[in-house]
Structures are given as structure tokens and as C-alpha cells.
Amino acid sequence: MKKKSFINRRQFIKAMAGLSIAPAIGLTSAAGADINQFGKLADTFTCIGCKRCMSACKRWNSLKVERNELVSDKNTDLSGNNWVVVNLRSDKKNKTQRNYMHWACQHCQEPACAGVCPVSAIKKLDSGPVVINEKKCIGCRYCYQACPFKVPRFDFEKRVTRKCTLCYNRFPLNYKKPACVAACPVGALAFGYRHEIIREAKKRLHDLKKPGYIMGIEEAGGTAMITLLPARPENMGLIQAPKKIINQDLDKIRITSGGFMGASIIAYAMYLYSGIIINPDKENNDSTN
Amino acid sequence: MIQQIKYKSHSALDAMGKKKSFYIWITCLLSMILLCGFALLASFVTSLEILEFSIKIPWAGMISTYVFLVAAGSGLCIINALGAVFGMHRYEILGKRIAFLSLTLIVFGMLCIVLHLGHPERMPIYNAISPNFRSAISWMGALYSGYLLFVGLELYLLIRPDLFKRSLASTGRIRTILTLLTLEKFKNSVLVKLLENPGFHKVIGTLAFLAGISALSMLGSVFAHSESRTLWYGPYYPAYFIVSAIFCGYAFLIIMTIISHKTGDDPMPAQVMSLIFEMAQVLALLLAVGLLFITCRITLGLFNPLQQGPLLLLLKGPFMVGFWGFEIFLMSILPVFFLLWGAQRKSLPSVFAGCIMVLTGAFVMRYLFVVAGQIFPNISKDLPTYLPTLMEIFVLLGVFATFLLVYTMGEKVLALKETSSSSLPEKSNDLIEEHIIKSGVVNERL
Ligand code: SF4
Ligand code: SF4
Ligand code: SF4
Numbered sequence: 001m002k003k004k005s006f007i008n009r010r011q012f013i014k015a016m017a018g019l020s021i022a023p024a025i026g027l028t029s030a031a032g033a034d035i036n037q038f039g040k041l042a043d044t045f046t047c048i049g050c051k052r053c054m055s056a057c058k059r060w061n062s063l064k065v066e067r068n069e070l071v072s073d074k075n076t077d078l079s080g081n082n083w084v085v086v087n088l089r090s091d092k093k094n095k096t097q098r099n100y101m102h103w104a105c106q107h108c109q110e111p112a113c114a115g116v117c118p119v120s121a122i123k124k125l126d127s128g129p130v131v132i133n134e135k136k137c138i139g140c141r142y143c144y145q146a147c148p149f150k151v152p153r154f155d156f157e158k159r160v161t162r163k164c165t166l167c168y169n170r171f172p173l174n175y176k177k178p179a180c181v182a183a184c185p186v187g188a189l190a191f192g193y194r195h196e197i198i199r200e201a202k203k204r205l206h207d208l209k210k211p212g213y214i215m216g217i218e219e220a221g222g223t224a225m226i227t228l229l230p231a232r233p234e235n236m237g238l239i240q241a242p243k244k245i246i247n248q249d250l251d252k253i254r255i256t257s258g259g260f261m262g263a264s265i266i267a268y269a270m271y272l273y274s275g276i277i278i279n280p281d282k283e284n285n286d287s288t289n
Numbered sequence: 290m291i292q293q294i295k296y297k298s299h300s301a302l303d304a305m306g307k308k309k310s311f312y313i314w315i316t317c318l319l320s321m322i323l324l325c326g327f328a329l330l331a332s333f334v335t336s337l338e339i340l341e342f343s344i345k346i347p348w349a350g351m352i353s354t355y356v357f358l359v360a361a362g363s364g365l366c367i368i369n370a371l372g373a374v375f376g377m378h379r380y381e382i383l384g385k386r387i388a389f390l391s392l393t394l395i396v397f398g399m400l401c402i403v404l405h406l407g408h409p410e411r412m413p414i415y416n417a418i419s420p421n422f423r424s425a426i427s428w429m430g431a432l433y434s435g436y437l438l439f440v441g442l443e444l445y446l447l448i449r450p451d452l453f454k455r456s457l458a459s460t461g462r463i464r465t466i467l468t469l470l471t472l473e474k475f476k477n478s479v480l481v482k483l484l485e486n487p488g489f490h491k492v493i494g495t496l497a498f499l500a501g502i503s504a505l506s507m508l509g510s511v512f513a514h515s516e517s518r519t520l521w522y523g524p525y526y527p528a529y530f531i532v533s534a535i536f537c538g539y540a541f542l543i544i545m546t547i548i549s550h551k552t553g554d555d556p557m558p559a560q561v562m563s564l565i566f567e568m569a570q571v572l573a574l575l576l577a578v579g580l581l582f583i584t585c586r587i588t589l590g591l592f593n594p595l596q597q598g599p600l601l602l603l604l605k606g607p608f609m610v611g612f613w614g615f616e617i618f619l620m621s622i623l624p625v626f627f628l629l630w631g632a633q634r635k636s637l638p639s640v641f642a643g644c645i646m647v648l649t650g651a652f653v654m655r656y657l658f659v660v661a662g663q664i665f666p667n668i669s670k671d672l673p674t675y676l677p678t679l680m681e682i683f684v685l686l687g688v689f690a691t692f693l694l695v696y697t698m699g700e701k702v703l704a705l706k707e708t709s710s711s712s713l714p715e716k717s718n719d720l721i722e723e724h725i726i727k728s729g730v731v732n733e734r735l
Pocket of ligand 2: 116
């Protein structure tokens, strides 16, 4: 059964048209008006593990098939060529509850990756996607270290770090949805305005009448990717991010100030040390003069 | 007249002359560099994957070596400040050595980063065009660039009198080059006057100190800003980096000074010898302070549920041997006895052994810090592991070998070996002036 899409084609194209041009001309900015931001829903209760999203993503983004990652039920990990993975995981507390986890970049509202990239290669576009400019990336992998979900992965061939772009480059070509969403045969994936996606996730969970967890509302300060899970992420074998914006600038300043305070203490200790020991120096000098 | 000015011949060729052991040393270094070249070529032909293969632990050998070298180089900048900024004149005898060692350590540390990056060629371009002021790496790059500039200038100021002496003693093209390097032609210009002003030396020394210590603390911040890497996160590492960098700096300095004097024919000047024993004591004290830092870190960390996981990896997990054996015993405890005993009994071998232990332990400590820091957060049943590949080891050995080769050559070319007549730069200038006037060299040249 196909689930409905949350925006009409015209709205979608209008909002996304500028996105592919934006990074090229440098007109990008961080999360502004949340209301106009898009989001993607992954409903792990509906997913059947066919991995069509994975192959559609590979096709659209010209990514290589690395090994046997497209074979059903083969556990696989994100990589420079796997921007989305689907893995079967069971709930730690209830082993009978087994769902397919659709896992890709969460497109954080306040992306930690963009905050640390030394060459500003990562931008959060106004409409939601967090995109790496691969022509700019120097391949330092600092974004990977900062990302709370450990998403951006290094591509050893292209020598840059790569990840899901939320298909921001499909929209100027009049495609309505990201490739993975369009390929899903059962409507486990959906795309629309983020607030509508959250509403839809809540509705689906309510309709299921099962315990569940909606990931992405608060994790890492909120993400554009909303995942409907049967249990908390850590119980489903996913990385649990803190429910707050991480790597905030003020926090960075606090930590660096700690270092500078340490440096000042060391400098003062050196000053004292030289003050105590300096006299023999002076005496030596005086005696030689 | 010119020939009357005697000083040791400093050419690289001279250095290569005499000793068989020197040839063996150079051959060993060159073979390691060859192996490194092979590994790098293979990585270009096949994939970067053969060097640092892990996607989940992308910072490994190269980054730990970077941290090890660069932190030691910055530690030397702090030690240098004792003489250049805080007025402990006896440290000035080691000034040239400290500046050159610091410069080479940092440059070769940077080389590790260049080898690690996917596209190093883009780094200077985009760092200049679109730096990210929210990123600690950007700040670290800028501060280290500033530091290299200041320490390079400081080294130039220190060797200028020596270059001047050499230019007087040489002829032909060499003399022209040396004359250009010393800016002798612009003797009366404002620039040269500035360079000769002792106050300017102090300003440059202070700027180098400030840039170095800030860069070092920023290096700690690169790791400490990553909130999701709970082992690295927090203000502890930017502070601990400074302490550990100073003790690594001291260890490097003592080792290089001892090797330099033990491989030569002249005895070590008494002034240098007593300074080594003094530094050995300071180093022992710093190791104790470092151990205190580690103890506090572990104790406080174990009470923090977020940090328990990575800390237990060190305390009783796969990194246990490295932590207890190398970081605690070999780096922090054993050398304290060797250093104190050596300083008391005036035993250079004991001090030397202590310093080697410190550096070996510190290298493992950096490796553990970098690699163990990346194990969490992760899915618990699927924790990644890392052991360097053979190719990675070749590259790292190559970096160390090139560093040692450049340092060995630099030692000879720049005449870093301290002699009992080594004096302050400003004093050297005066001496040269005096000598020139007395010997009539100026008249001859005119
Ligand atoms: S999930 Fe990671 S890579 Fe994706 S936007 Fe958030 S921080 Fe960046
Ligand atoms: S790997 Fe690329 S995108 Fe990631 S932080 Fe480094 S330069 Fe930026
Ligand atoms: S949104 Fe596009 S890039 Fe991201 S996983 Fe889906 S198909 Fe791939």
C-alpha cells in the first residue's frame, strides 16, 4: 500500500529549485525557518528489507556496488558508496521484535559535521538537507568524528568523505521525492515538510497500537530524518545520540578556554620557576661582566 | 686575514666524511625512506585504503604520529621560552637546537597530516578562501602556521651571526649566497637594524611562545570538541596536551643533545652537561604532574557513565597492555627513577635511557588516545578494532627516518652543536663587529 505524499509537486519544486544552485554560488545558510524544512520518514514497521532504496540511491548517485550489500538480510555498514543501509535488527529486550533499520544521514537541524569542517565544505541548506561539497572536501574525516551518528564515511577512491544528500540535486530536475523514497514499494519511506513528517510518524505509531519510538524529534537537537522504531535506538542496535544540540559553539569556547587557562597556568609556573632559578643566571652574568 | 677566523667546518660534506657509523646511520635512514616511498606509491596506484584502512577508525597511525611529533615540537617552543622570554640565559645555549628541532618536528608532523588527507592540495586553497572559524582544525592550522613563521625567524636570528662569520671565511658563490642570507648589503637599513635589536629577538621569542602554546592547546581542542567522542571530550585534553608536550619536548631535546655530543670528538661543555641534568630533574617533575593528570582523569571519568566505556577499554580492555605497560609504567613511573638517579649521579646514560622510555611510552600513549577514542560511540556487539598495516608502519618509519635525516643534516649544516664559547645572539653580533674591526676585514672588503 502506497502512503500519501505530504506536499504537492509545485510546492516541492519551488522550494527545492534553488538548492542545487545554492551551494555552487555559496548562498547557503543554517537552519532558519523550520516550517519550510523538509524531512524524510523511515517507518521500520513497514519496511520489508527489499533494499530497493539502497539500489535506487546507488543508481541516482552513481555509487559502486562494493560487495554483496544489496543482497537481502546481508548486514552492511555505511561507506563512501553506501549512503543508506537497511539492516535487520532485533529489539534487545524483546528478541521477537525484528525490524529492518533504514539508516542514513539524519540531516540534523544543527549539524555538528558542518560546525567542524575546516574548509566549510559542509552546509545545511535552507530547506533541510546537509550537503558535503565533494569538490572542496580535503578528506580530513573530522566531520565523521563530530557526527553524533557516525555517518559521513571516507571514500578511499575519491579520497573525500561522502554521505546522503537528501537528493537535493533531484529537485531542479522535477523529481518529486528522493530516489530512495520514490523506490520504496511499500511506502515505508515518505518525504515532505518536517513538521508534517513528524505528524505522520505520530499518526502511524498511533495507528499501529504498538509500543514504539520516534527518533529524530529531539536527537542531536532534532533531525530532518524521522525514524519510527519499535524501541529506543540503542536497543535496536543504532547509535543513540544525546537529546540536545551537540558541538555547540559556546561549548567549544568553554573547552578551548579550559586549554588556555591551562596554558596560562603553565606560563605562570615557568615565570615563577625562572624567577626562583634566575638569580644564579644573573650572578653568572655579573661575574662574567 | 679572513682565514684567521677559525671555526669548525660545518658543511654537510664534512659531516659525511669521517665516520663509518655515520654512513651506516644514513644508509638505515635511506632504506626506511625507500620503504616509505614504496608504500606511498602503492597507495597512489591502488588505494589510500592500504595505509589507513579502517572506515570506522579513520584517525590512526598517521594522526597519532602527527600528535606525537607536533606536540613535542610545541613543547620545545615552551622550553625555548624559558631562555627567550623568561630570561633564563643558560637555556640560550640550546636556543638554536631547540628552534631547529621544534621546527623540524612540527614540519614532519604536518607531513603526516598531508599523507593522511585525501586531498592535501586543496587544504591551503580552501583554508584561505573559506576557513571555518567554528572549526578547531582551522584555528590550529592558522596558529601553527604563525608559530612556524615566528620560530623560523627566531632560528634565522640565532644563526645569522654564524652565517656572517662563515661568509667572511668563504669565497666565490658561497660567499655571495651567505652575504645575501645575512642581508649584509643592507647593513644600515631599518630592517637589519631591527633584526639586530635584542628587543626584537625577545618580541619574536614571545610571539613564538604565544603562538606555540595556543596552537598546542588548540590541538587538544581538535579532539576535545568532539562531544560524541566521550574519551576526548572536555577541557581535560587541551590542558593535558600542554603538560605532556613539555615532557616530550624535554625528552627529545635531551636525547638529541646527548647524541650530538656523544657522536662527536669534543667533550660535552660543562654548561650543557649541567643543563641536561637540570632538565632531567624538571622532566621527572613533569612526569609526576602528568601522572597526577592521568589519575584524576581516570578517577573522575569512571564516575561518568558516558566515559566509562572508553576508559575501561584502556584499563582492562584490548588497550590494557599499552595503557598500564607503556603509558603508566614506561612513560610515567620508570623514567622518573632513571632521570633522578642520573641527575644525582651525573650519569648521562641513565638520563638518556629515561628519555627514551618517555618517548616510547608517549608514542604509545598518543596512539591509544587517538585509536581508543574512536571505539565509542558504536553498536556494542560490533566494536571496531584497529592494528596498523605493514604499509602504514613503513610510512611512519619513513616519516621518522626523514625527520632524523633532515635533523642530522641540519645539525651539521647549521652547526647546532653547542660549544663552550656559544653565546647570546646579540653578544655574537657584537663580537663579530669587534673582530671585523680589529682584523681590518672591513677595510679589506671596502
Ligand atoms: S547525521 Fe551526522 S553527517 Fe548527517 S547532518 Fe547530522 S552530523 Fe552531519
Ligand atoms: S572530511 Fe571533508 S567534509 Fe569532512 S570535515 Fe574534512 S573537509 Fe570537511
Ligand atoms: S535521500 Fe537520496 S542520497 Fe539520501 S539515501 Fe535516499 S537516495 Fe540516497
